[in-house]
Amino acid sequence: MLTPLPGATRLTGALALLLLAGCAKDAAAPSAPATPVRATSSNASAVPGTMMQGFYWDVPQSTSGQTWWQVLGGQAAELSAAGITAMWIPPAYKGAAGGYDDGYGVYDRYDLGEFNQKGSVATRYGTLAQLQSCVSALHGKGIQVYEDMVMNHFMGADAQESFTYNGTNYNVYTSFTYPARANKYSTYQWHYYNFNGAQQAPNNGWYQWNPWDFQSYNNGDAYDNLMGCEVRYADANQVNETVKWGNWMTTTLGLDGYRIDAGKHMLTSFLNTWFDQVKGSRFAVSEVWFNSVSELNSYASATGGRTSLFDVPLHYTFKAMSDGNGSWDMRGLEFAGFTESNGPLSVSFVDNHDTDNQGGLYSPIVNLKMLAYAYILTREKGYPCVFYKDYYNYGLGAQIKTLNLIRQAHAYGSGYEYTSADDADVYAYSRAGDASHTGLLTLLNDGSSNATKTLTTPFKNATLTDLTGNTAGTVTTDANGTGTFAVNSRSYAVWVPQPTTAVTFNINYSNTVSGQNLYIVGSTGQLGSWNTANAIQLSGAAFPNWTVTLPLTVGIGVQYKYFRKDGSGNILWENDPNNSLTPAGTTQTVTDTWH
Structure with missing residues (x-):
């Protein structure tokens, strides 16, 4: 034992x-x-929350004639019934590829499916009106909405710009003027001086004119260059504009929180300002892809606890378990990941759109995936995130729902x-x-x-x-x-x-003298498991009526007997047969007769 x-x-x-x-x-x-x-x-709540990532790479533009916003909104009731308390929705703004863009190739952050830009009015996920209806449907079922905030870069510029910087001539696509939006919501336009550099055709080379605008963490590496035209947040103009946009998004959609894309590629000084001026008391989780607990803790320190972080190391622990497929040592799950190290700031997950997609972060949990979900959904620490594709596309929804309802009812x-x-x-x-x-x-x-x-x-x-x-x-x-x-x-x-109910046992018995008492013992641990040493003494305060109240498991039948015992340990049992009882869901009183 x-x-x-x-x-x-x-x-x-x-x-x-x-x-x-x-x-x-x-x-x-x-x-x-x-x-x-x-x-x-320190992040305990009355009901343990569970987030869902409500999309995956290349979700269909139409499903049975519905846009993705209509699909998600239509699933609000069933997901709420499954214990989902928050939905992380995809980037809702127009990308460089218009209606084909997943949203990470940001073109216009103020176009939520409203303007005819990049070949379509709708985004990949639908129109602004459909998005707002989706958010309303989710809110109507008690599900919070977290928007994916892509603030690192822009793509699909409207025009090319030529300029000289530090003696180097550049000819790059860095002009974003949004003629179709015609200054609605914002008059801000983006040009080469708003960016650190740009990834350009024909060879996707990186042209960088502010190479010093980066920061390092405890591994000494720089994480500035990702893709597109990378915003220069060392300049206050871009900071102020992005803060303004964040507040506009929050108000327009009624957001409850945020998922920050590519967190390690942006200055934490900018992000801390953004969190302070936009996030407030709302929730935020940042994608900071460090496969190291110490690096995640360093980032948490750099952002002052303003944002939660995805537990990347725990994902790779699950990946090792999956790849081992029975040969991995399960003791590796003990005290695992950023979740154990910094639970109040950890978002635990099994897979997401990047790990499931054949790109640079491809690392799917193929085997034993439900063991990983059982781990994150019953654990004390961490805020678990369920992947939409696992729930709906890979046929794990029923099992995840069962685990999540167990979480809500019992994981305390x-x-x-x-x-x-x-x-x-x-x-x-x-x-x-x-x-x-x-x-x-x-x-x-x-x-x-x-x-x-x-x-x-x-x-x-x-x-x-x-x-x-x-x-x-x-x-x-x-x-x-x-x-x-x-x-x-x-x-x-x-x-x-199993739940218990209070059962009061009464028996009328007068054949005792001083030093003798009545006891009850029975077939379950609650009744002493037929061991007289563990029997429960009844009270004779209302002699000759003896009574005791015990918690018994609802719906589990028990057998029991009474016996009399004196100070020397001598026992007198009542005669056979045993008494029997199956406790119901409410308090009960049982009156027995000695036989």
Whole structure:
């Protein structure tokens, strides 16, 4: 029988990630500190939230005659019923490829599908009116809306500009004047002096005229050049215009938060100003693609906690598990990722539009994906994000919904790692629950055989059921919370204590003398498991009526008996047969007769 350790400090930085990524079954797994300390999460909410990324690369321009905004709006009710509390929507503005552009090739940030530019009025996702209807539908079902803010660059300039800078002649497409919009919403136009540089045809070479405008993090690398015409945020004009645009977007769409694209390619001084003047108390998460916990923590420090960050290292831990496909050491999930290191600022995810798309960040979780979802959706720390394509296109929606509803109802209280119990195939984790919620126990098994684990849980004298439906039967723990729990091969289980109700037992019995008392004992841990040493004494304050009130699991039938015991331990049992009871969902009073 093994007892959990509370969440602990962990290895940080590149060394920890190398250990996790290379955690083969025959390798030593990272160990928890001898004296663990549980970090307290500061972002707890009344209902654990779950975000969905509501798109993927190259979503269809039309689905059964509907635009993407119409599709998303039409799914608001079912996603709300599945426990989705926020939706990250794609870049809503006109891209260089017009109606074909996914939005990341930003042309006009003020065109949300309203102006005939780049060959279309609508964006890839629909018109402004359809976008606003989508947001209203999501809000109407209690789902917050986070917009994807692409602020690093522009593409598809209206004209070429020729200029000389520091003795070098440039002839590049850097003039953005938006003639079709005709200054509606903003008169700001963009020219070469608003940019650091540009990626240009015919060879997509990088022309840079402000090469010093970058910043480094603790690995010493510069992250300024990405694509298109890159905005020069060292100049206050661009900062002020982008702040103005951010506030316009927020008001126009009624945004509840933001996903910041390409965060590490922009000056944090600009982003901090933007967060302070636009974000306010709203939510923000930044894409800062560092596969290192220490680098993410450095970025979190540089932005002063103004933005959450996607847990990239945890994604690559899941990638190692997926690629191992049964050969990876599951102890690599202990204390994993930025989520464990900085839970209040972490957004955990399994896959996204970049990792699922065959580009530079292609790293899909192909195998054992639901184990990864069971991990992020039951964990104490981190704000989980579900990928739309996993939910709808890859057929995982029903399983994710079940896990997410378990999350909403039961994923509360302190989290515990079972470092002494975990092995190469099976990982265990529990939540202790709180005054209003039961808590849970999660088991993940990447092995080819069914497995059991005997664990000491926070759940004493409780009957637990795997609410995922993957594992049949129930487990009843003893007075210490110890039980033996099963998990199927290449599967997961989330064991949850079944609800209890107060049952009052009354029996009229007068055949006692001083020093003798009545006890009740029965077939479950709550009734002592037929062990007289664990029997429960009744009160004789209203002699000859004896009474006791006990919490019993709803719907689980029990058998029990009464016995009399004196001060010397001598016992007198009532006669057979046993008494029986199946507690209902409300409080009950049972009046028995000694027989």
